[in-house]
Amino acid sequence: MHRSFSERQLVALLRQGDEGAFRYLVRRYQKKLYAVAFGITLDREESFDIVQDVFLNVYRKIGRFRQQSSLSTWLHRITVNQCLNRKRRWKRRLRRQHRSIDSPELDPVPLAAPDGSDPETLYNGKLAVQGLWRALRQVPEQARAVFVLKEIQGMSYDEIARDLHIKKGTVSSRLFYVRRRLKAELQAFLEGETGHEE
């Protein structure tokens, strides 16, 4: 199953309903799409469902893909739309409420630390990630989407503006807003890491 395709070949095979090509597509993009979905929803199961829906949509609608943008761009665009337009099902809401009693935050993933780093740094990293999720949760989803597309996807302001149907100036102000919120929430961590200059 270690096939490799050019994008054009891949699209052609997907249009024929080739399962191998479809699996290849899933393997190639699922991590990236999940990262975007998680950054926006901050919910593991929901991100999982969204990425699954994205691939199903692609499977159904590949015939409509005109190849004016790259497959990757198209996939990411569908993912962001799905994140922002999704209707939260009551089941998901229930699950979220249930978890909010058990553990108010996502249990943070320890940051990948270089070998030999001291436990204190690891602990601080864990706290920082916790603080990051907390701060991002307080930010409207639309603003979070801008932040994710910039920081995780590395997209330009123009690209973000086009994908989210907002003005370039709005991209700038929303990014600034999110960063300010994060900075306020993570003040202690940032002070510790950047040291005291002047």
Add this chain to the structure above:
Amino acid sequence: MKNDHRRCDAEALSRFLDNEGGAQETDRLRRHLETCGACRKRLAKQRLLSRLARKAVAGETARADFERLEAAVVSAVHRQRPYAWQHFTGWIPVKKVSIPLATAVLAGLVYFFVAVQRPGFRAPSAIINSFTGPISSVMIIETPETRQTILWFDENSAATDDDKAV
């Protein structure tokens, strides 16, 4: 003045970080950063935040079960496409082949029914008579072996009571 490089401008700094400020603003900020320690520190913090966000999301992604995701996606696709059809399309992957083949199969079936099955084929050979009254219609059809009478009741007059009941 817009070009005042002594003024701290946090939003412009955020654009500077992303290399999105444009030539004039970038130049102004460069000059500002040479003299403003507070903004240099702000910039360092923003860079750290970007790194933290990327690492945190990467950490989340690393723990997700993508084998489960792939299996879920593939099985959902299978549910959309019946198994037999999948094998059929797998066997004949190109429309160039499948359309003429389907046509040939269809032509074969038509020939089979018309030429081979003809003696036993019980299509009506004649409609002998038909009447339509206020309550029902009657049609008498003849096939090679039998003569059949078909009665239709006028459902509109029968259904009116049901409609009222609902």
